[in-house]
Amino acid sequence: MTATLEERPAPAANVGGAAMIDRAEGWRRRAPLLPALVFTIVVTQIPFILTLFYSLQSWNLVRPGSQEFVWFSNYVDVFTDSQFRQVALNTVVMTLGSVLIAVALGLLLALLLNRQFLGRGVVRTLLITPFLITPVAAALLWRTVLLDPTLGLVNFVLSPFGASGTEWISQFPLASVMAALVWQWTPFMMLLLLAGLQSQPSDQLEAARVDGASAWSVFRELTLPHLRRFIELGVVLGTIYLVNTFDTVYMMTQGGPGVASANLPFYIYQRAFLGFDIGQSAAMGVVVVIITLIAASFALRLLFRSFSGEEELT
C-alpha cells in the first residue's frame, strides 16, 4: 500500500521515501489523535453495542434473575405500543416545530440586528441571554413564574385580553414546552443567521441598490439565496440538539398529562428508571437510533457540504 493514493491537503507531506519511513511518519501523525479517538469510541460506542444486546433480552430490574434472551419480542412490543407512536409523533412536532419557529424568529431578529442602531451590542447581549440560561432553570421559571395560571406573568399580561386563568401547562402542555424551547433557541438561530448576513459581500448589495433594486427584491434575489445554507445549517443543528430535549420536559410537565407532552428521551427514561424495564427501554433506544441515523445521514451530508463550501461560510 502506498500513501500516494490518498488525495488530501497535507502541508508537510513526506513525498519521496520508502514505505518504512511512510509508516513511521503515519504513526507519528496518528499518535496525537489516538487517545481522543480511543476515548470517544469507548465512551460513546460501547454503550450502544450494549444497548443492542440488552434490547434482545427480557430484563426487569425489580425482578432479579429475570434476565433472559427473548430475541425480538421487545421490538414487537415497542411497535404495538400505541403510546410509543404518540410519543414519537410528539417528538417530531416538538423538535421540528420549535426549530422552524426559532429559525423564522431568528431570521427576523438577525435582519433587525444587521442594521446600525444605537446600542446594538447591548441588544445582542440581551437577546442571547435566554440561550445561555441553564435549561433546567429556564424550565422551572416558565413553569412557575411565567405560566402559573393565577399568579404567572403571562396571564397577568394577557388579562386585559380576557385570557386570565388559562392553565397553560395542563391545557397546552406540548405548546408550553415548545414556547420555552423557542425562547431558548431563537437567540442561537439569530446569531447563526447574523453571521450569515455579515458574511454577505457588501459590494454586491451596494451594486444592486445603485441599480435601483427595491429592498424586498434585494432580500429575495441576493440575501435569501446567500442565507439558504445558513438556514439549512440552523435547522440541522437545532434538530440535532433539540431531538434530545429532556430537561425542559422533565421540569415543566413530566411528559403529562398522560403522554401528551412526552418525547422519546423522556418516555425511554420513564420506562428505564420508573418502570425498570431494561430490555424494553433498550429496544426503544435502538429504534430511536435507527430513526436518528436515517435523519442524520441527510444532516451529515448537509454539514459536510457546508464545510466543503467553507469559503462561502467564512
Next chain:
Amino acid sequence: MAVTTDTPTDDRSSATDAVQAPRKQRASGANVGFGVIAWVVAILFFFPVFWMVLTSFKTEGDAYTPTPKLFFEPTLEQYEGVFSSGLGPYIANSVAATVLSTVLVLLLGVPAAFALSLRPVRKTSDVLFFFISTKMLPVVAAIVPIYVVVNQIGMLDNIWTLIVLYTGMNLPIAVWMMRSFFLEVPGELLEQASIDGAPLWRTLREIVLPIISPGIFATALICVIFAWNEFFFAVNLTAANAGTVPVFLVGFITSEGLYWAQLSAAATIAALPVVLAGWVAHNKLVQGLSFGAVK
C-alpha cells in the same frame, strides 16, 4: 468597524438628518425605527431573565402577589436560604465536573485537532465523520447500559462518572471546533519552521500556540457551558453525593408555588456562571455549536 460599509445612498436619510445618532455612522430614519423595534424585542426576550433575578431579591410574600411587584425592599434572605438548604456541595460538584471534564477535553482534543488539521492523518475526513456522528446518536439510547455498567462497577453517584461522560460528550465538538482554528494557521509558517530545522514542539509552542490560543479559550468556554448545563446524566446517575446544580433545582418541582423567590435565587445561581461565560464567548458560540462550520 463598519464606517466604510455605510451607504449614504439611502433615499430616506435626508428627511431625518436631525435624528442622527451621536456616532460617526449616519442612522437613517428607517434604522431608528428598526432600532426601536429591536430594543423592544430584546427587552421582551430578556424580561423573564430580569424577572428571575428581580424575584430572587424578594421575600416570598413579595414574590407571590396577584399583581407582580416591580418595586419592593430587596433582601438577600433567599440566597441565604438556598445555601442553608445545602446548595454548596452541589455547586462544588458542578464546578468539579465542569472544570475537570473541560481540562480532559483539552488534553485529549488539542492533539487530536492538530492531527486532523496541520499534520493530517490518512482518512482525516473519516475520523471527522466519526466524531460528528457521535453527536447525532441520541444520548437517551445509551443511558440504560451506562446505568447498568456504572452500577456494576460501583460508580453511581460518583463525580468521576460525570467527568468521564461529559468529556465524551464535549470532545467531538471540541475537536471539530479547534480543528477549524488550527486550519487558520498559515501552512507556510510551519513549512518555514521545519526548513529552519526547528523541532516540532518548539514550532508548536512558539508559532502555533499563540495563534490558536484564543480558539482554545473559546472552545473551553463552550465545553464549560455544556457541562454546567447538563442534566440528563446528572439526574439519572447521581444523587446526594455527586449531584450537580441542575439536580438541586429538581427539588423545587414538588414545592411548586410556595417558594418562587427562593426558586429564583437558586435558578439565578445556576444560570450565572454560564451566562457570564456565554457573554464572554458570544462571538464564538455559533462556531462552537456549528462544529466550526460558521465563523
